[in-house]
Amino acid sequence: MIPLENWRRKGQWFEHRGHPIFYIDEQRGPGPALLLIHGFPTASWDFSDIWPLIAPRFGRVIAPDMIGFGFSAKPPAYPYDLVDQADLHEHLLARLRVNEVHLLVHDYGVSVAQELLARHLARKPPRLELQSVALLNGGLFPETHRARLVQKLLLGPAGPLISRLNNPQRFARSLSAVFGPHTQPSAAQLDAFWKLMKENGGHRLGHRLIRYILDRRRNRDRWVSALQETPVPLRLINGPQDPVSGAHMVQRYRELVPRPDVISLEGIGHYPQVEAPEAVAEAFLTFVDAHAPPA
Template identity: 35%
Template sequence: MISAQDWVAECETLVSRHNHRLAYRRRGNGPTVLLLHGFPTWSYDYASVATDLVRDHEVITLDFLGYGASDKPNPYQYSVDESADSVEDLLDHLSRPSVYLVMHDYGCIVGQELIDRHLNGKLRFEISGITVLNCGIVYSAYRPTLLQRVLNMPVVGKFVSGRITAAQARAGLNGVMGRGKLNDEEFANLWHGMSLRDGHKLAHLLIGYNNERGVHHKRWEAALSGWKGPLQLVWGLDDPVSGRHVLEQAKKVLPDASVVELEGVGHFPQVEAPKAVAGAIREVVGRQIYDSTHT
């Protein structure tokens, strides 16, 4: 398994339209798969999935602004819109006209913004298909943790964010996982990017996406419902934030989506069940290739 330090060392740097340095990593050849990470982690949480998929895909990851090895301005008003801009900037930079999107947690919100741009003819690349990992895609069913709610509070959020320890971060991550919890090495690797240049102390700024979701969730939900291409939901059922309760509602509003249910898995399927996640992605991308060559 690649270490977090090696992962960062293999990253390249893009300067976004907003003049921020963003870390991205690309490996392999084949259909292009872009993996979008969530809060409060970074692109490394896809390391096992990426290592699997790279055998027959080009795999691209990106650390959003404020995360991982990317710039972490403070103070700053982080936004979903800027994160979506960054994805467009990256694919322009790499001259990739089409990608398969895999999106988790905050990365799914960014993905929904990208889909909305696509449906309105404003996206600068094509989306060949989508896999969604655990996310509050039905806002009414989403259950933020107590820590998320506290971090989002004015003044108090900044105070708490500035005092988050590694032990508290580990407890928070394990608290939303299923039967399997992070071992020492797994957490150390995740914490490396989370705490790089004191990034963990930005949690009160990064969590602002929940305020944006409160305003824009109907538009973003409509975008995902309006998507007519391949759509797959790969879901950890034991996630207290956006688990079985969100999936059951999502099935009603996304009846054409294929669904992979993961028992005993929580909020981070890519960490907890990487073989199942990579297998699900490989199957749907392979089906696309088969269909395109047999029509």
């Protein structure tokens, strides 16, 4: 695990809609680029355990904290939505002059990737060439996303109050509940996750960020069609013990996505890259090698 402060020291900043956004851009030389897109409610540090296992296979690895998350700005009145988060990633890649990229995405990030896949289909030629997309646990289909009680409360009229009541103990219980029974987060990991959430007052924004659930419903047809029609190679790497997007989501994926490429990691929950980094790295790198071997 890369310590949180070391992760922060690796970072840089750019502006999105006038707000400072944290990102890591590690360049190693020739070879393909990899973009890591994190989930809710955490940040790019989610990939810290898997980073040393996969980064050496790429010429460049890029990992931002989306607006509202991690070390990035968390403006209280910002209209947070997934389409804007896709814009943020496109703006960052354009700034870095990256035109071709592999994606490894998790949770909230799978919806950002679906929007990028939809844009890839619609633009002729595409502005950003997606070379492959590996999807970790996330709500690919609104009809299979089993929101936790706290998520339902945040989305309802009491959302602002629920956000104000957030504290380290409630956060730890809620996050631990989506991990596998034998791969629970350590006290140090939970402390780091909480610090990332609390940074810039983000622990009070849950009721605003949670509206991604509504974004998924509004964009369901566009984003599911993107999975079904894309020429970009896809692989789903899933922790089936996840109560939110586990085995039940995989079943729906197999029903809807042509020629589904699925890896299920027995005993693993919602955070495969944290719970089983070696297994995820192996599944991801063999997939990338099969479709576009790194130089």
